[in-house]
Amino acid sequence: MSSNVLLITGLPGIGKTTxxxxxxxxxxxxxxSGFYTREIRSRNVRQGFELVTFxxxxxxxxxxxxxxxxRVGKYGVNVEAVDRVAAExxxxxxxxxxxIID
Numbered sequence: 001m002s003s004n005v006l007l008i009t010g011l012p013g014i015g016k017t018t019x020x021x022x023x024x025x026x027x028x029x030x031x032x033s034g035f036y037t038r039e040i041r042s043r044n045v046r047q048g049f050e051l052v053t054f055x056x057x058x059x060x061x062x063x064x065x066x067x068x069x070x071r072v073g074k075y076g077v078n079v080e081a082v083d084r085v086a087a088e089x090x091x092x093x094x095x096x097x098x099x100i101i102d
Contacts, residue, residue: 008020016102017036017037017038017102020036020100020102021036023100024036024054024100027098030097030098031095031096031097031098032054032096032097032098032099032100033053033054033089033096033098033099033100034053034054034089034098034099034100034101034102035051035052035053035054035085035089035100035101035102036051036052036054036100036102037049037050037051037052037061037102038050038052040060040063047063047064047065048060048061048062048063048064048065048066048075049061049062049063049075051081051082051085053085053088053089054100057085057088059078059081059084059085060078060081061077061078061081061082062075062076062077062078063075063076063078064076066078089101
C-alpha cells in the first residue's frame, strides 16, 4: 500500500483549519475520516478548543476551566476525548480513503 502525507503548518489564525474544511467540502465523493479543531470563545476570548469529526460529532478537547492534570499552557486537556475520537477514526479505516487531522 502506498501512502502520501501532506502537512500544513503555520502560525495560529492563518487559515489551516479553513483549508481543511474546504478540502473536505470539495471532495464529497471521497470517504474522509478525521477531525478538525474549533475555538471555544466567550465574549471574544478563547476559552478552549473542541474536536469536530467529519461525521459532525463534537468533544471538548481543551478548556481553561478544565481541572485535568494534563496541561498545554492555560488549557486543561481532555485526553480521554482525544483518545476516543482517535480510536473511532482508526476503527473506521477499512472504508476511509483520506484521513484529515487538524
